[in-house]
Amino acid sequence: MTDSPDPHHTENVQEHLQKVQALLERHALVESLAHRQEMPRAERHGLVDTLLHKQHLTELREKLESLHPADIAFILEALPIEQRLLAWDQIRAERDGEILIEVSDAVRESLIASMSRAELLEAAEQLDTDEIADLAPDLPQAVMHDVFKSLPVEEREQLRSAMSYPEDAVGALMDFDMVTIRENVTLEVVSRYLRRFNELPDHTDQLFVVDRDDNFTGALPLNRLLVNEPEMEILPLIAHDRVTLRPDDKAEDAAKAFERYDLVSAPVVDEDGKLVGRVTVNTVVDFIRAKSENDLLNLAGLREEEDIFASVWKSAKNRWLWLALNLCTAFFASRVIGAFEDTIAKFVALATLMPIVAGIAGNSGNQTTTIIIRSLALGQISASNARRLLLKELAISALNGLVWGGVAGVFAYLLYKNVLLGVVMTSAMLLNLLLGAFVGMLIPLTMHKLGRDPAIGSSVMLTAITDSGGFFIFLGLGTLFLLH
Amino acid sequence: MTDSPDPHHTENVQEHLQKVQALLERHALVESLAHRQEMPRAERHGLVDTLLHKQHLTELREKLESLHPADIAFILEALPIEQRLLAWDQIRAERDGEILIEVSDAVRESLIASMSRAELLEAAEQLDTDEIADLAPDLPQAVMHDVFKSLPVEEREQLRSAMSYPEDAVGALMDFDMVTIRENVTLEVVSRYLRRFNELPDHTDQLFVVDRDDNFTGALPLNRLLVNEPEMEILPLIAHDRVTLRPDDKAEDAAKAFERYDLVSAPVVDEDGKLVGRVTVNTVVDFIRAKSENDLLNLAGLREEEDIFASVWKSAKNRWLWLALNLCTAFFASRVIGAFEDTIAKFVALATLMPIVAGIAGNSGNQTTTIIIRSLALGQISASNARRLLLKELAISALNGLVWGGVAGVFAYLLYKNVLLGVVMTSAMLLNLLLGAFVGMLIPLTMHKLGRDPAIGSSVMLTAITDSGGFFIFLGLGTLFLLH
Numbered sequence: 001m002t003d004s005p006d007p008h009h010t011e012n013v014q015e016h017l018q019k020v021q022a023l024l025e026r027h028a029l030v031e032s033l034a035h036r037q038e039m040p041r042a043e044r045h046g047l048v049d050t051l052l053h054k055q056h057l058t059e060l061r062e063k064l065e066s067l068h069p070a071d072i073a074f075i076l077e078a079l080p081i082e083q084r085l086l087a088w089d090q091i092r093a094e095r096d097g098e099i100l101i102e103v104s105d106a107v108r109e110s111l112i113a114s115m116s117r118a119e120l121l122e123a124a125e126q127l128d129t130d131e132i133a134d135l136a137p138d139l140p141q142a143v144m145h146d147v148f149k150s151l152p153v154e155e156r157e158q159l160r161s162a163m164s165y166p167e168d169a170v171g172a173l174m175d176f177d178m179v180t181i182r183e184n185v186t187l188e189v190v191s192r193y194l195r196r197f198n199e200l201p202d203h204t205d206q207l208f209v210v211d212r213d214d215n216f217t218g219a220l221p222l223n224r225l226l227v228n229e230p231e232m233e234i235l236p237l238i239a240h241d242r243v244t245l246r247p248d249d250k251a252e253d254a255a256k257a258f259e260r261y262d263l264v265s266a267p268v269v270d271e272d273g274k275l276v277g278r279v280t281v282n283t284v285v286d287f288i289r290a291k292s293e294n295d296l297l298n299l300a301g302l303r304e305e306e307d308i309f310a311s312v313w314k315s316a317k318n319r320w321l322w323l324a325l326n327l328c329t330a331f332f333a334s335r336v337i338g339a340f341e342d343t344i345a346k347f348v349a350l351a352t353l354m355p356i357v358a359g360i361a362g363n364s365g366n367q368t369t370t371i372i373i374r375s376l377a378l379g380q381i382s383a384s385n386a387r388r389l390l391l392k393e394l395a396i397s398a399l400n401g402l403v404w405g406g407v408a409g410v411f412a413y414l415l416y417k418n419v420l421l422g423v424v425m426t427s428a429m430l431l432n433l434l435l436g437a438f439v440g441m442l443i444p445l446t447m448h449k450l451g452r453d454p455a456i457g458s459s460v461m462l463t464a465i466t467d468s469g470g471f472f473i474f475l476g477l478g479t480l481f482l483l484h
Numbered sequence: 485m486t487d488s489p490d491p492h493h494t495e496n497v498q499e500h501l502q503k504v505q506a507l508l509e510r511h512a513l514v515e516s517l518a519h520r521q522e523m524p525r526a527e528r529h530g531l532v533d534t535l536l537h538k539q540h541l542t543e544l545r546e547k548l549e550s551l552h553p554a555d556i557a558f559i560l561e562a563l564p565i566e567q568r569l570l571a572w573d574q575i576r577a578e579r580d581g582e583i584l585i586e587v588s589d590a591v592r593e594s595l596i597a598s599m600s601r602a603e604l605l606e607a608a609e610q611l612d613t614d615e616i617a618d619l620a621p622d623l624p625q626a627v628m629h630d631v632f633k634s635l636p637v638e639e640r641e642q643l644r645s646a647m648s649y650p651e652d653a654v655g656a657l658m659d660f661d662m663v664t665i666r667e668n669v670t671l672e673v674v675s676r677y678l679r680r681f682n683e684l685p686d687h688t689d690q691l692f693v694v695d696r697d698d699n700f701t702g703a704l705p706l707n708r709l710l711v712n713e714p715e716m717e718i719l720p721l722i723a724h725d726r727v728t729l730r731p732d733d734k735a736e737d738a739a740k741a742f743e744r745y746d747l748v749s750a751p752v753v754d755e756d757g758k759l760v761g762r763v764t765v766n767t768v769v770d771f772i773r774a775k776s777e778n779d780l781l782n783l784a785g786l787r788e789e790e791d792i793f794a795s796v797w798k799s800a801k802n803r804w805l806w807l808a809l810n811l812c813t814a815f816f817a818s819r820v821i822g823a824f825e826d827t828i829a830k831f832v833a834l835a836t837l838m839p840i841v842a843g844i845a846g847n848s849g850n851q852t853t854t855i856i857i858r859s860l861a862l863g864q865i866s867a868s869n870a871r872r873l874l875l876k877e878l879a880i881s882a883l884n885g886l887v888w889g890g891v892a893g894v895f896a897y898l899l900y901k902n903v904l905l906g907v908v909m910t911s912a913m914l915l916n917l918l919l920g921a922f923v924g925m926l927i928p929l930t931m932h933k934l935g936r937d938p939a940i941g942s943s944v945m946l947t948a949i950t951d952s953g954g955f956f957i958f959l960g961l962g963t964l965f966l967l968h
Binding site: 013014017021068070071074077078080191194195197198199200202203204205222223226227228229258259260261262264281282284285286288289292293295296297299300301302305306308312313315316319320322323324326327330331333334335337338341344345348349351352353355356358359360363364366367369370371374375378379380381382384385388389392395396399400404407408411415467471 | 497498501505552554555558561562564675678679681682683684686687688689706707710711712713742743744745746748765766768769770772773776777779780781783784785786789790792796797799800803804806807808810811814815817818819821822825828829832833835836837839840842843844847848850851853854855858859862863864865866868869872873876879880883884888891892895899951955
């Protein structure tokens, strides 16, 4: 991180945005005035363009200059594409890198597309190697090639290492800003060493103790450095049993360790015991937020986050896979109904009631799936639990089937004055709710066993089964009991 | 926080759980042996119970004693209720408090229900006032009364203040573990002052500078204390423009500030400028996780998180509101179909195809709702954006209506060899997708305007409208164009 203006109070971000929007709109107004036909060409260039026009841009530039990179990122995300690129042009090249790191993937793409190879290289050169690794997937290969060549050997190695880990591994969250010390010194020596820094890396809450071969031997919490007498040896103060991470640990597990043990930083140690980097809580917070947003997007069938100002075409493509999948399952459910056309023709009431049977079991099954996905994520489900939980979910569904199925049965009876129809309704609801619970539990457990994320796709599969199953059960029972 | 055993590597939590489960199962085995009829009563008490039985419990006690409170909380959450309470009994009373803080609400309830008033008082007395405030909603009033009486005056005030804020305000996240200093001293003086502590509060990354009336004037980052010479005055090193929070700020906004500016701690200052507390990143991480879990649970129609081992009855009640609501909207949709019974009787194909029209628009509308809810949460939607976004969502739906509606129309034609049916299908899909986009946008925007959380309930309302609307549009068009 470079030293950027200090952040202000939260409420101000919206105000910053409004200010920037106002400047951009005034600029646009001048632009449009300048292009009006009534004004002689010379005059508009001379007067309007040069004075007013430039004045607004200067003001905009100064405003942006005063903001924290995260705030600028926020503002860029909230601006439509033309205004976004105009604002982006007003930002000093040295700050481009730190802002690119902060914006969302979708918006980053739009900014990078507007930059030349030289600009991208300059932006990347302002960043730490772990930050360059974060940008790498979005940069053109030629630029990454240039960046590699521009780095000193040691950093080239770091970049290669940071880029070698999958996105969901600790290695991808890691940075290299560590302060390391030796164990055979006094606190006084450590303090003197720290005073040689201009600034300690952000989130330094502990110093890492290594031997001469860079093997990690423990950590000295700053806390202990501060409360003990300077002449003390550090050896007895070293914590040997702090959480240490491996670069190939799952990022999700590291995040849980941060949550559970209230960490600010954690050392990353490779299998040979060498200290290779550290993970800090701010990266973990970003990871947690991104993960939970992705879960929400996936649940709604969006492939990835959308830039709200992206083109219709681009947004539509983001949503197609899901819609196509749902259309297929809907076609299938439609054919299940089609198999009972004769029954429906003779007993039209079945057509009016069948969506109730399908819908409620889908909702109830979804509740089961959500509970199971959450418990799987928390690591609370074992082989011995699973059977017990299945029985419990089936019992809940049986209860719901009797209660709500009973209500639906009475509803059906009151509408059509047919006792048998009411009985068919209640039985179908009960059976389909049981199916929903069974499948709602089976799907995420199976996906988990296959090593896949149960949060993705469980609900489409579930609804496909409760829809088709519901139609089949209800219309099947109707055919058996009502057509005689 | 009291000083508890240091945490170990993440992978171990599952191993700890398995170890505890094994001990509990061996204990249960001995219990059941002891109750077998074949064994004379005297013998089983003498031999089995006293020796083996107690040995397992001692081992269990030692195992639990060695664990971090967060790990114990994890284990308790993963155990069925009888085993959970047995394990809970083996934990030293002094540790009860810190563990109660860590467990989920649902599990906390089950633990507190098993404790006597005296035990609860003892547990509470081990905690900081901000932690007591977190427990307060779950404690019986009589216990809270005792706790109040047992506290010194200053802490009583803190507790009253911490309890006075709503759950979603900064005041509820705040703790009182601050280190404060005066501004007219040297770094040397500050260092000497810190050495008088046994331990600095967790997450102390800055010291708060106050005047003699406790007015907050700035912060001294430890970073600057460490890299500068001891004889320096602190005045020029004080940061005056750091993020400060107000106790009645929204917790969500504070969380965003932590994310955006990578904070470890932030001072909380009241409207008179007095320093009243601080918020630390670990609390913020817990808040973010809890918020995102709640969003997921709400989406699936679960009122609150469930203890997976809670009774069937309790879990069922947690799911009823949602099911009842869905049943109502399903009844309504059913009546819409009912209005077209004559049409369906004459043209049964309509009954087989109608769920497709309703379902796809629900899915597509849900995508729109999710995008809008996310953008609202990020503060990206303004009055000028909203119209633009609505037009975009309508355009996407029009595109989808032509593409997927076209596919569905061809499907309908191929099945029933009726061109007009295909045209009705495509038109109904198009219209219902437009309805879905319009309503999917309108609902969250309206809820936001009314100051309600758009994440709660938007999707039930949306589906109610796309279902009933879809049936109405499709069957209505069918009646108009196919029945002649």
